[in-house]
Amino acid sequence: MSDWKHRHIIDLATFSLKDYESVLELAHRFEEIPSTGKRKLPALQGRLVTTLFFEPSTRTRSSFELAAKNLSADVQSFSPSSSSLNKGETPLDTALTYVAMGSDVLIVRHRSTTVPEQLAKALDLTGKKTAVLNGGDGLHSHPSQGLLDLYTLAQHFQPEKPTPNALKGRNITIVGDILHSRVARSNLWALTASGADVTLCGPPSLLPEEFESFVKAPPPGQKNDPIKKRGKIKVLRNLSEGLRDADAVMALRLQRERMSQNLITDINQYHQEFGITHERLKVCKKNVVVLHPGPVNRGIEISSNLLDDNSISLVEKQVRNGISIRMALLYLITAN
Numbered sequence: 266m267s268d269w270k271h272r273h274i275i276d277l278a279t280f281s282l283k284d285y286e287s288v289l290e291l292a293h294r295f296e297e298i299p300s301t302g303k304r305k306l307p308a309l310q311g312r313l314v315t316t317l318f319f320e321p322s323t324r325t326r327s328s329f330e331l332a333a334k335n336l337s338a339d340v341q342s343f344s345p346s347s348s349s350l351n352k353g354e355t356p357l358d359t360a361l362t363y364v365a366m367g368s369d370v371l372i373v374r375h376r377s378t379t380v381p382e383q384l385a386k387a388l389d390l391t392g393k394k395t396a397v398l399n400g401g402d403g404l405h406s407h408p409s410q411g412l413l414d415l416y417t418l419a420q421h422f423q424p425e426k427p428t429p430n431a432l433k434g435r436n437i438t439i440v441g442d443i444l445h446s447r448v449a450r451s452n453l454w455a456l457t458a459s460g461a462d463v464t465l466c467g468p469p470s471l472l473p474e475e476f477e478s479f480v481k482a483p484p485p486g487q488k489n490d491p492i493k494k495r496g497k498i499k500v501l502r503n504l505s506e507g508l509r510d511a512d513a514v515m516a517l518r519l520q521r522e523r524m525s526q527n528l529i530t531d532i533n534q535y536h537q538e539f540g541i542t543h544e545r546l547k548v549c550k551k552n553v554v555v556l557h558p559g560p561v562n563r564g565i566e567i568s569s570n571l572l573d574d575n576s577i578s579l580v581e582k583q584v585r586n587g588i589s590i591r592m593a594l595l596y597l598i599t600a601n
């Protein structure tokens with residue numbers, strides 16, 4: 266892992282294939298640890314990890330905290346509702362307060378796209394060693410979710426050796442509210458880097474046509490794409506067409522809290538057109554699997570029966586894999 270170069274993890278756009286391989290390989294090793302009987306590893310002993318979530322979270326925050334504890338770190342969390350944000354303190358000053366208390370890693374979630382990146386830049390400028398890990402910023406990026414989704418798929422296609430290469434030539438369909446989804450954006454970088462072809466499917470109000478060229482230009486702030494050859498992206502409006510020959514389908518939550526206008530007029534109509542059910546999966550490949558990053562609106566983006574059908578649904582596995590992926594990320598950014 267000595268060629269790991271990222272001091273902070275803000276966006277998967279800057280990840281090389283080697284970066285993806287390093288994270289997945291380490292997560293695979295960490296996943297095997299509980300079966301040896303050693304629950305905790307000493308890797309982060311004496312380090313302080315702070316979860317700084319300005320937006321709600323169940324999975325990301327709890328699994329980062331568990332991951333940090335599994336590596337023997339001390340863990341500190343923050344509750345926005347009872348914090349000095351209410352007295353007018355800015356998110357940046359709040360974060361710097363935790364840095365002053367000695368935090369080695371800040372895991373930051375915020376509704377504004379720029380907060381984790383601004384914080385990382387501020388720390389670099391002042392020579393502070395604290396690392397920033399983006400726990401989800403606005404519509405922009407959710408790198409740990411993109412990586413755990415990649416790992417879950419690699420594990421499904423190639424259980425003995427879950428590498429990014431396991432996705433080469435696979436058809437992955439992402440359905441629903443792509444516009445408001447940082448998960449979809451992180452998945453687009455990760456899946457195309459691994460050589461998968463991605464079909465995006467949803468109504469025009471939630472899936473602008475421009476997503477077809479999402480990975481065509483070099484990633485923001487970079488002259489060249491670190492990935493030589495990416496898989497393709499296409500946009501389709503009809504679910505049956507979008508699901509045809511899919512190896513895996515990812516349903517996304519309708520993020521009504523981020524919709525400034527009434528982009529969906531009839532939720533039942535939406536389910537009829539874009540809801541994933543057993544019946545609708547019949548046009549996919551035979552052993553198709555279904556993912557959802559959670560939280561789920563049962564019966565809207567996915568039927569309740571399908572969500573609970575563990576012969577097809579990988580949702581529980583996604584949650585479990587979140588722990589080993591986040592252990593790998595914490596290990597890698599604190600190793601140097």
Ligand code: CP
Nearest residue numbers: 322323324325558559
């Ligand atoms: N997938 C995801 O980010 O879930 P939480 O909002 O519960 O963290």
